Amino acid sequence: MTVSKTASDAVRSSRALRREPVDPAGDDSMLQLGExxxxxxxxxxxxxxxxxxxxxxxVAPLQLTPAQFSVLLLLDKNPGRNQTEIANTLGILRPNFVAMLDALESRDLCARMRSTNDRRSHILVLTDRGRAVLARAKKLVANKHEARLIEVLGPANHAALxxxxxxxxxxx
Amino acid sequence: MTVSKTASDAVRSSRALRREPVDPAGDDSMLQLGExxxxxxxxxxxxxxxxxxxxxxxVAPLQLTPAQFSVLLLLDKNPGRNQTEIANTLGILRPNFVAMLDALESRDLCARMRSTNDRRSHILVLTDRGRAVLARAKKLVANKHEARLIEVLGPANHAALxxxxxxxxxxx
DNA sequence: CGATATTAGATATGGCGTATAACAATTATT
DNA sequence: AATAATTGTTATACGCCATATCTAATATCG
Incomplete structure (x- = not known):
C-alpha cells in the first residue's frame, strides 16, 4: 500500500471497508450486544x-481533518498566539503540534512568525489563503455536516446533546 | 521509557499529564474557542x-480496557461464536483481533477451541476465571463508572444521551 | 553582572489503534 | 478434481498520542 497523509485519504480509508459494527442483516446473524x-x-x-x-x-473538497479545522478556527479567533498556547487549548502536545503546523504551513494556510518580544516563540497567523479556506470550510461544516446532524437528531435534541x-x- | 501494554498503564498514562484542553485558569489566559x-x-x-x-x-483493579470488557461481554452473551463473528460485531478487523485475543487468552480469561464442524474457525469461550472477572467488572462499571455518569448528567439526561x-x- | 533555571520549539522514539496485503489450512463451489 | 472462498494469522504501515532530550532564548537569583 501507499497512503499519503491527506484528508482525502482519511475519507477513502474510512469509507473503504466500513466495518459495520452490528452488521445490519449481514451474515453474522446478529449477535446479542447485551449490556x-x-x-x-x-x-x-x-x-x-x-x-x-x-x-x-x-469537508473533503478542502482536504481538512477535524483537527486541522479546529486549528484554523482557533488561529482566526485568537490572533497573536504562539504554538504552545494554541496546542494547549486544543489538548495537543507541543511535540505533536509541530508536524501539524508543518502540514498547514506547507499548504500556505498559516505561517509562523518569530515574535519580536520573545524570540523563542512563533506567533501563528492565518494566511489569506488560510482565511479563505477557513471561510469555505465553515460553510461546508454548517450547511452539510452540522445540518445533517440537526436533521437526524432534531434541533432541540441536537442542542441538548x-x-x-x-x-x-x-x-x- | 518502557511501557507495557496493560490497562493500568493506560490509566497512568492518561492521568499522568492531563492536558486540560481549555486550561482552567491556567497560564494561557483562556483562548476563545469560537465556533x-x-x-x-x-x-x-x-x-x-x-x-x-x-x-x-x-475498572483498573481488573486491568481491563473498554475494548477488552466489550469482548468479554460479547463472549458471555454469545457462546459458540468464532473470531470473525465477534470481531465484526465490535467493528474490530480480524487481523487486529488476534493480538487482543492473545492477551485475553494469556490471562486465562477466554480460550480458543477448534470447531469440529469447521476446523478453520476457533470457537471462543469464556473461562471460569473470565466469567468471574467479567462479573466483577460489570459491578465496577455499573456502581462506579455509569453511576458517576448518571450522577453528573441526571438519570433522564443520561438516558436521553x-x-x-x-x-x-x-x-x- | 553572571551562573543557573526555565521556557519555546523541535527532534527522536515508542506505544497503541487501525488499515491492507498475503499466506496456510480448510471448506465451498463448479 | 480443480478452483474459489473463508478462517485465522503474520507482516507491515500510518496516524495519534506520549515522553525524553536538545537548542536557543529568556527569566531568575545570588
Whole structure:
C-alpha cells in the first residue's frame, strides 16, 4: 500500500471497508450486544467515529481533518498566539503540534512568525489563503455536516446533546 | 521509557499529564474557542476521551480496557461464536483481533477451541476465571463508572444521551 | 553582572489503534 | 478434481498520542 497523509485519504480509508459494527442483516446473524448497548462509552465512541467520518466527507473538497479545522478556527479567533498556547487549548502536545503546523504551513494556510518580544516563540497567523479556506470550510461544516446532524437528531435534541457533551468534557 | 501494554498503564498514562484542553485558569489566559464549542464532533471526541479515562480508572483493579470488557461481554452473551463473528460485531478487523485475543487468552480469561464442524474457525469461550472477572467488572462499571455518569448528567439526561448516541451510531 | 533555571520549539522514539496485503489450512463451489 | 472462498494469522504501515532530550532564548537569583 501507499497512503499519503491527506484528508482525502482519511475519507477513502474510512469509507473503504466500513466495518459495520452490528452488521445490519449481514451474515453474522446478529449477535446479542447485551449490556454493551447500555454502556455510554461504547455508543459514545461509535458515534464519534461516525461523526468524524461525516465531517471528513463534508469537508473533503478542502482536504481538512477535524483537527486541522479546529486549528484554523482557533488561529482566526485568537490572533497573536504562539504554538504552545494554541496546542494547549486544543489538548495537543507541543511535540505533536509541530508536524501539524508543518502540514498547514506547507499548504500556505498559516505561517509562523518569530515574535519580536520573545524570540523563542512563533506567533501563528492565518494566511489569506488560510482565511479563505477557513471561510469555505465553515460553510461546508454548517450547511452539510452540522445540518445533517440537526436533521437526524432534531434541533432541540441536537442542542441538548451538545450541552451534555460539553458538560461531560468539562465537569467529568 | 518502557511501557507495557496493560490497562493500568493506560490509566497512568492518561492521568499522568492531563492536558486540560481549555486550561482552567491556567497560564494561557483562556483562548476563545469560537465556533469550536458549537461543533458536535469536537465535544463528542473530548467527552469520549474523558469517559474512557473514567472507565479505565473504575475498572483498573481488573486491568481491563473498554475494548477488552466489550469482548468479554460479547463472549458471555454469545457462546459458540468464532473470531470473525465477534470481531465484526465490535467493528474490530480480524487481523487486529488476534493480538487482543492473545492477551485475553494469556490471562486465562477466554480460550480458543477448534470447531469440529469447521476446523478453520476457533470457537471462543469464556473461562471460569473470565466469567468471574467479567462479573466483577460489570459491578465496577455499573456502581462506579455509569453511576458517576448518571450522577453528573441526571438519570433522564443520561438516558436521553444514550438514545441519541445510539441513533448517531446507527442511522448516521 | 553572571551562573543557573526555565521556557519555546523541535527532534527522536515508542506505544497503541487501525488499515491492507498475503499466506496456510480448510471448506465451498463448479 | 480443480478452483474459489473463508478462517485465522503474520507482516507491515500510518496516524495519534506520549515522553525524553536538545537548542536557543529568556527569566531568575545570588
Amino acid at each position: 454493551l448497548s447500555g454502556l455510554l462509552g461504547y455508543s459514545l465512541k461509535r458515534a464519534q467515529l461516525r461523526v468524524f467520518e461525516d465531517f471528513l466527507r463534508c 451538545l450541552e451534555m457533551l460539553a458538560k461531560l468534557a468539562q465537569e467529568f | 469550536l464549542s458549537g461543533l458536535l464532533g469536537y465535544s463528542l471526541k473530548r467527552a469520549q476521551l474523558r469517559v474512557f479515562e473514567d472507565f479505565l480508572r473504575c 444514550l438514545e441519541m448516541l445510539a441513533k448517531l451510531a446507527q442511522e448516521f
